[in-house]
Amino acid sequence: MAGRIDARLEQLGIVLPEPPVPVASYQPYVISGNQVVIAGQVTFLDGKLRHVGRIGEDVSVEEAEAATRLCALNVLAQVRAACGGDLDRVRKVVRLNAFFNCTPDFRDHPRVMNAASDLMAEIFGEDGRHTRVGVGVNSLPLNVPVELDGTFEIS
Structure with a gap:
């Protein structure tokens, strides 16, 4: 039976991607106590980078928004993996x-x-309301426009 969050995703028409595999020497997530910390996620979808370039140069604000949303979906895919497939634990x-x-x-x-x-x-x-930090930098790995990480309280 689908959980409450799975039902919400379906209602919103959102399909979470498979969690991207790390491209370097790190863990995609770490659980410590009742928190899961997700490593920086970039614009991978189905093993391929979907957005590359620099915002304000090669990447429009609208494309940057799409790239950020994809990173957020990848963060959630990692959270789902950390929670054994049960996003209701968030x-x-x-x-x-x-x-x-x-x-x-x-x-x-x-x-x-x-x-x-x-x-x-x-x-x-x-x-889902949270604190946040969003900063501009002069480069990111793989020339992606966005990298997003997160911290979640889980049961």
Whole structure:
């Protein structure tokens, strides 16, 4: 029987991807006590990078929003794996951190970050509201426009 969050995902028409495999020497998630910390997720889908480039140069704000949403879906795929497939174990989205590969004059960090924040609230309701950090950087691994990580309270 599908859980409450699985039903919500279906209602929203959201299919979580398979969790991307690490591309370097790290764990995709670590559980410590009642928290799961998700490593930085990039724009992989089905083993391929879907978005590359620098925001404000090769990547529009709209594409950056789509890239951020994909990163958020990958974060959730890792959370699902950490919870043995049961997203109903998520009690609270605690914090999201985003790094944006962008030009020095880019200023729309909050707008682009909302793609992840709004998704968490859509899926988890009030429990999806979280703290966050979104910062611009001059490069990211694999030349992706966004890298997103997160911390979740679980049961």
